[in-house]
Every structure is written in structure tokens, then in C-alpha cells.
Amino acid sequence: xxxxxxxxxxxxxxxxxxxxxxxxxxxxxxxxxxxxxxxxxxxxxxxxxxxxxxxxxxxxxxxxxxxxxxxxxxxxxxxxxxxxxxxxxxxxxxxxxxxxxxxxxxxxxxxxxxxxxxxxxxxxxxxxxxxxxxxxxxxxxxxxxxxxxxxxxxxxxxxxxxxxxxxxxxxxxxxxxxxxxxxxxxxxxxxxxxxxxxxxxxxxxxxxxxxxxxxxxxxxxxxxxxxxxxxxxxxxxxxxxxxxxxxxxxxxxxxxxxxxxxxxxxxxxxxxxxxxxxxxxxxxxxxxxxxxxxxxxxxxxxxxxxxxxxxxxxxxxxxxxxxxxxxxxxxxxxxxxxxxxxxxxxxxxxxxxxxxxxxxxx
Amino acid sequence: xxxxxxxxxxxxxxxxxxxxxxxxxxxxxxxxxxxxxxxxxxxxxxxxxxxxxxxxxxxxxxxxxxxxxxxxxxxxxxxxxxxxxxxxxxxxxxxxxxxxxxxxxxxxxxxxxxxxxxxxxxxxxxxxxxxxxxxxxxxxxxxxxxxxxxxxxxxxxxxxxxxxxxxxxxxxxxxxxxxxxxxxxxxxxxxxxxxxxxxxxxxxxxxxxxxxxxxxxxxxxx
Numbered sequence: 001x002x003x004x005x006x007x008x009x010x011x012x013x014x015x016x017x018x019x020x021x022x023x024x025x026x027x028x029x030x031x032x033x034x035x036x037x038x039x040x041x042x043x044x045x046x047x048x049x050x051x052x053x054x055x056x057x058x059x060x061x062x063x064x065x066x067x068x069x070x071x072x073x074x075x076x077x078x079x080x081x082x083x084x085x086x087x088x089x090x091x092x093x094x095x096x097x098x099x100x101x102x103x104x105x106x107x108x109x110x111x112x113x114x115x116x117x118x119x120x121x122x123x124x125x126x127x128x129x130x131x132x133x134x135x136x137x138x139x140x141x142x143x144x145x146x147x148x149x150x151x152x153x154x155x156x157x158x159x160x161x162x163x164x165x166x167x168x169x170x171x172x173x174x175x176x177x178x179x180x181x182x183x184x185x186x187x188x189x190x191x192x193x194x195x196x197x198x199x200x201x202x203x204x205x206x207x208x209x210x211x212x213x214x215x216x217x218x219x220x221x222x223x224x225x226x227x228x229x230x231x232x233x234x235x236x237x238x239x240x241x242x243x244x245x246x247x248x249x250x251x252x253x254x255x256x257x258x259x260x261x262x263x264x265x266x267x268x269x270x271x272x273x274x275x276x277x278x279x280x281x282x283x284x285x286x287x288x289x290x291x292x293x294x295x296x297x298x299x300x301x302x303x304x305x306x307x308x309x310x311x312x313x314x315x316x317x318x319x320x321x322x323x324x325x326x327x328x329x330x331x332x333x334x335x336x337x338x339x340x341x342x343x344x345x346x347x348x349x350x351x352x353x354x355x356x357x358x359x360x361x362x
Numbered sequence: 363x364x365x366x367x368x369x370x371x372x373x374x375x376x377x378x379x380x381x382x383x384x385x386x387x388x389x390x391x392x393x394x395x396x397x398x399x400x401x402x403x404x405x406x407x408x409x410x411x412x413x414x415x416x417x418x419x420x421x422x423x424x425x426x427x428x429x430x431x432x433x434x435x436x437x438x439x440x441x442x443x444x445x446x447x448x449x450x451x452x453x454x455x456x457x458x459x460x461x462x463x464x465x466x467x468x469x470x471x472x473x474x475x476x477x478x479x480x481x482x483x484x485x486x487x488x489x490x491x492x493x494x495x496x497x498x499x500x501x502x503x504x505x506x507x508x509x510x511x512x513x514x515x516x517x518x519x520x521x522x523x524x525x526x527x528x529x530x531x532x533x534x535x536x537x538x539x540x541x542x543x544x545x546x547x548x549x550x551x552x553x554x555x556x557x558x559x560x561x562x563x564x565x566x567x568x569x570x571x572x573x574x575x576x577x578x579x580x581x582x583x584x
Contacts, residue, residue, distance in 0.1 A: 048482050074485040075494075081486040089480060091501045100497075101487030149487040 001025070001153060001185040007054035007064065009037075009044050016040045016209040024153070024185040027199045031190060032206035038189045041206065042155045045187070046079040047072060058153075075104075080151030080184075084158045086142035088130025094141050095126040101149025110150025111182050119181050120144045120174055136170045143178060154179075154186045161190070230291075230311065232268045242345055247311075250291050254346040268346045290339040298334060309340065367534050368542035369561070375450070375538060376518040379457040383465045383514040384507075386458065391469035391510075392495075396478060410467075412460045421527025424456050428528065453529035453536050460524045461517045465510040472506020473499065508576060516569050520562070 001024045009016040016037040022028065032038050043049040045056065047063065056064040063072045088097050102113070117123045120140045125133065133141060139159065146154065159175065160168045179186055179199060188200065205212040232245035232252070245254050245268060254268050293309040394406060412420055428446035429435045438446045446452040476499055484494035500507065522540040529536030531545060539558055546555040 046486055048486070073491070074482070075488050075490050078488070079486060081483070083479070083483070087479065087483060089484075089498060089502075100484065100489070104488035104493070106488070145487065 002057075002059050004055065004057040005045070007044055007052050007056060009040055009049055009052045011040065011051060014040075014209060016044065018044075018211055020204070020211050020214070022202065022204070022214065024187065024202070026201045027179060027186045027188050028202040028204065029188050029190060029200035030204050030206060033191055036206045037209040038191075038206055039157055040209075042081065042157055042187065042189060046081050046155060047074040047077050048081075078150070078152040080146035080149060080154045082142060082146055082154070082156045082159050084161060086135070086138040086159075088133065088138055088141060090129070090131040092130055093126065094122070094128050094130055094133065097130050097141060098122070098126070098145050098148055101145060105148075105150040111147050113148065115181070116144045116147050119177055136167050139171050140174055143174070147178065147182060151184065154184050156186060156188045158189050158191070230268050230270065232266055234264050234266060235262050237262060245346075247291060249312075252291060252342055252346055254348055266348045268348055270340075270342060270346045290341045293338055293340050295334050295336045295338060309338070311340075312337075368537050368539050368558070371450075371534065371536075372519055372538040372540075375454060375457060376515045379454055379461060379518045380511055380515045382454070382458050383461055384511055387462060387465035387469055387510060387514075388507075391466045391473055394466070394470045395473035410463045413463045417460065417521070417523025418527055420460060421456065421524040424452075424459065424524070424528050428452050428455075447528060448530045448532060448536060450529075450535055453525045453538075456524045456528040457518045457521060460521060461514045464513040464517045468506045468509040468513065469503070472503040472509075475506075476502045505577060509573060512569060512573050516566065519565065 002021070003024055004021045006019045007016075008018075014035075014037070018041060030038050030041065040049060044052040045063075052064060053066045054064065055066070056062070058077075061072075062068075062070050063077060064070065088094070089100065092100070098113075098116075102110070117126075120143060122141055122144050125137055125141065130138075130141070143159075156175075160171060176199060202214065204214050230247050232247045232254070234243055234245050235251075236244040241255055242253055244251055245266065246252075247268070252268070254266075292312045294312060295307055296310050297308040390405075390409070394402060394409075425447055426432060427434055428438075430439050430445055430447075435446050438444070444451075446455070480498045480502060481491075481494045484498045485491060489497065519538075520540065521538070522544070525536065525538055526541055526544075531537050531541050537545070539562060543555050543558045543562075546552070546558065
């Protein structure tokens with residue numbers, strides 16, 4: 001699907017300004033911190049943002065042309081939108097929800113009802129009321145409802161960010177199956193790099209209302225790097241499977257299924273694909289915490305581009321060679337203070353630094 | 363023997379004014395619930411005016427507006443051959459204006475509570491805007507619609523001052539129950555006043571009871 005976007009959307013002080021032509025096949029990831037305009041871009045694409053001005057062409061068809069007063073209404077764009085928190089129409093059964101778009105899809109050929117029920121494992125939920133489902137079931141049902149409306153494209157707006165880690169791992173397989181099974185162009189919005197790296201073939205980086213960079217990720221280049229291992233002291237109680245830990249003087253959040261108590265030392269693994277380097281503390285928006293580091297070297301070789309960071313207060317050197325390294329802020333210097341931001345909580349891989357590294361499988 | 367002319371007239375007036383009210387108040391409340399236009403507070407204030415104005419003031423201005431000497435009044439006389447003042451149409455319009463806030467406010471509150479997301483979702487699933495409104499927003503805001511209709515109806519039934527100002531006291535045409543009771547008392551016909559008053563009391567009680575029972579049966583779900 002060929003997407004030509006040249007739009008400007010003003011929302012008060014915030015301006016989203018996009019000029020991109022991309023060919024979307026498979027999954028295109030849209031990455032950026034909170035407030036960078038990801039959701040506004042999706043709303044502009046599907047026609048919900050009335051203040052969008054400019055041009056949008058999809059496979060040659062004009063969806064928006066402000067100069068010619070063309071604005072294809074939302075219901076005729078065939079864009080399946082999934083919101084951050086899954087929403088079921090509360091006055092309908094799950095069946096009613098699933099068939100809402102199905103009954104209105106006009107001539108478009110869409111996925112078959114039985115296939116969707118099967119892939120998303122929804123058959124036994126049909127007679128429940130929409131608001132009686134658990135978070136994970138609701139997410140699956142919302143995905144099914146979107147698929148059954150026979151969309152030409154799927155827009156997923158951080159479909160996992162409102163879920164706790166356990167539920168994430170429950171939904172992710174369904175999401176991957178769906179994307180594999182129905183062969184739709186997908187734009188996947190996230191601020192968690194690792195969520196999309198395993199699926200995406202393209203990445204658009206958005207920052208402060210502008211597209212900063214577009215990357216193509218070849219399957220063989222998808223990173224499989226060693227995780228960064230750091231010692232940390234737990235200092236809050238486990239809550240929803242998460243707890244806060246201090247590393248040096250900073251605080252980060254990690255998944256904690258262990259019965260670790262405040263005060264205990266653990267070994268945390270941080271996946272490189274889970275990290276973003278940023279120069280300011282815009283990280284406050286992300287809730288998994290951040291680690292101050294100093295840049296010790298910048299590697300510019302094509303094959304092994306990356307940077308070497310020293311974890312402040314720890315002395316540990318770490319080669320950050322993710323292909324996306326430094327994309328968010330291209331003006332990095334040696335000696336500069338930067339922040340390693342975790343896009344999602346770290347993992348505990350061992351208890352007590354002295355008792356050896358009981359590293360779990362990735 | 364009591365004649366029931368005023369009762370039928372009141373029911374007819376309340377029925378038609380509720381019908382018109384809902385047709386006017388729904389788009390107005392929808393706009394108020396969704397817009398962030400600068401003139402929103404102005405429109406809200408104007409809509410709420412009948413709540414605070416003495417009915418005589420509202421009635422006085424409507425009477426002036428409806429009189430054959432005014433633009434609207436004379437246009438109406440030309441078009442229909444009848445005057446707006448002292449007619450059923452006149453008190454119908456006056457009732458609608460006077461009861462508007464009672465319909466708009468519960469509607470606006472319930473449409474705001476539902477929010478625009480369900481409707482946006484419905485449209486992204488292929489529903490036309492009106493379809494999305496009727497199939498998603500209306501059933502979700504049904505409590506607001508019910509409250510608006512019941513309050514609009516009941517408020518029209520209980521109206522006195524505005525109707526007296528605009529419609530006068532013409533039996534069979536503008537003498538509604540409340541004015542009938544007033545006239546009965548004035549002419550010392552206490553038995554008629556008693557009969558009509560107890561009717562109004564029972565009616566009002568039953569209507570309110572109905573609203574509260576229904577509200578209990580259909581809690582707001584979002």
C-alpha cells in the first residue's frame with residue numbers, strides 16, 4: 001500500500017507536520033515518546049482529526065486534499081483503528097460488537113467470521129456482554145471486531161501499553177498470529193522498541209510532531225544482542241508484577257515475579273532493543289525509568305554502528321550498538337551526558353549478586 | 363359535572379411540545395457536548411435563560427414577538443390567516459422555548475458522559491455519522507433521552523405564567539389545566555379546583571416515580 005502524506009495538524013500549541021511517502025507492506029512501526037504526535041498522525045490518517053490540512057493519498061486515491069476540499073469520510077476509508085485501551089460497546093453482546101462492522105462493510109471482501117473467531121479464540125465469549133470481558137479478552141475481541149469490518153489497513157495505537165506485563169505476553173501471540181494470518185498493511189504505534197522490532201519491516205521515528213527518520217529493517221539485521229546486566233537494589237514492594245529498583249543513584253522499574261523483598265539485591269537484564277538514548281529528561285513521560293550515562297565512544301562503521309556508554313555511578317562500560325541508536329537525537333558527542341530510557345520494564349535474571357548469574361532464557 | 367377540555371388540551375400541548383423539544387434539543391445538546399467553540403458559553407447561557415427568568419418576562423417578550431404588529435406575527439397572519447398570540451400554536455411555541463433547558467441539560471450531560479470515542483470507533487468500523495449516532499450514542503445515552511423527554515413533558519404540563527401571558531384564558535384553545543385551576547378558584551368553584559389539583563398531584567408523583575424506577579433499572583454503563 002502506497003501512502004503519501006503531506007499534512008499539517010494544529011492542536012493548540014502543538015503542530016504535527018508530516019511529509020512522507022512510504023510503501024507499507026507488513027508492519028510499519030511508528031516510534032516516539034509520549035506527546036510526539038503518534039496518535040494525532042493516526043487520527044489524521046483515519047479521518048478523525050478535523051483540523052488536519054494538506055494531502056493524503058493512499059494507493060493513488062485522495063483521502064484528503066484541503067485545496068480541493070476533498071476529505072473522504074471516516075467510514076469510507078476502511079481503516080481499522082485499535083485504541084490504546086480496548087473498548088467494547090457496552091450495550092451489545094460480544095457477538096453484536098463483532099458483527100457491528102461486518103454488517104456495514106458493503107462490498108469489501110474481508111476475513112471470514114469463523115477464521116477470525118478461531119485465530120483470536122473468541123468462540124466461547126460470543127454471548128457475554130462487552131463490558132464483562134477481562135482486559136486480554138477485550139483486546140482480542142476489539143481486534144476481531146476491527147478485522148471483521150474488512151479494513152484495508154490496520155492502525156494499532158499502542159495496543160499493549162495499557163496492559164500489565166503478564167497480559168502483554170498473553171496478547172502478543174494473538175497479535176502476531178493476526179498480522180501473519182490476514183496479510184494487512186499495519187501501522188503499529190508504540191514507544192516500546194522491542195514490541196515492534198520482532199514484527200516491523202519499517203520504522204518511522206517521530207519526535208515533537210515531525211518524522212525524524214525512516215529505517216528499513218531487514219529480517220537478518222533484527223538485533224539479537226546481549227542484554228546489559230546491572231546490579232540493583234529493590235526498594236519498593238512488588239505491585240502488579242512490577243517493582244522499583246535503584247541502580248547507582250537512579251531508579252528503574254522491573255518486572256518482579258520473584259518474592260524479592262525491599263532491600264534485596266538482584267541482577268537486572270535490560271535488552272538493547274528495549275532502550276532509547278535521549279539527551280533530555282523527556283523520559284519523565286515513560287514510566288519504566290532511566291539511567292544517566294556518559295558517552296565514551298561513537299562508532300561510525302556501517303556494520304557495527306553504535307555508541308559506547310558508561311553507566312554513571314557504576315563505572316560499567318556498555319556498547320550500545322542497536323541500529324536505532326542515537327536516532328532520537330542525532331547530535332551526540334563523546335563525553336556528553338545522556339539518558340538510557342527503558343521503553344518497558346527490565347527483567348530480573350538473578351537474585352543476589354554473589355550467588356552467580358542465573359540467567360533466564362530470553 | 364366536570365368537563366375535561368382543559369385536560370385533553372394540556373395532554374395535546376405536552377405531547378407535541380415534547381416531540382418538537384426532542385427534535386430541537388438533540389442536535390443542540392450534541393453540538394454543546396462536542397464543540398469547543400468560543401461561543402459555547404453564550405449558547406449555554408441563552409438556552410438556560412428560561413430557568414431563571416420569571417415566566418411573565420418570557421411570556422411578555424413572546425407576546426410582543428407574536429403580535430400581528432411584529433414581523434414574525436404579521437408573517438404568520440399572512441401565511442395562515444390566524445394570529446400567533448392567543449392560539450394553540452402560540453402556546454406550543456412558548457412551551458417549547460420555556461422547557462428547552464429541561465431537555466437540553468440532561469441530554470448534554472449524558473452525551474458528554476458517553477463521549478465521542480464510541481462514535482469515532484463506530485465510524486472507523488464503517489458506520490455513517492448518523493448511523494453511528496443512532497446505533498451507539500443514543501442507546502448509550504438513553505437515560506439522558508428519557509430524562510429529557512419526561513422532564514420536558516412534565517414541565518409543559520405544569521406551565522402557567524408563560525401560557526397565561528401568550529395564550530390568555532380561552533376555553534378549549536389555551537385554557538390548560540393549571541389555568542383552569544386558577545380560573546376555578548377565582549370563580550369560587552372549589553370542587554373543580556380540587557378535582558383538577560388532585561389529578562395534577564397524582565400525575566406529577568407517578569411521573570417522578572417512573573423516572574427514578576427507570577434510572578435504577580438502567581444504570582449508566584460506559
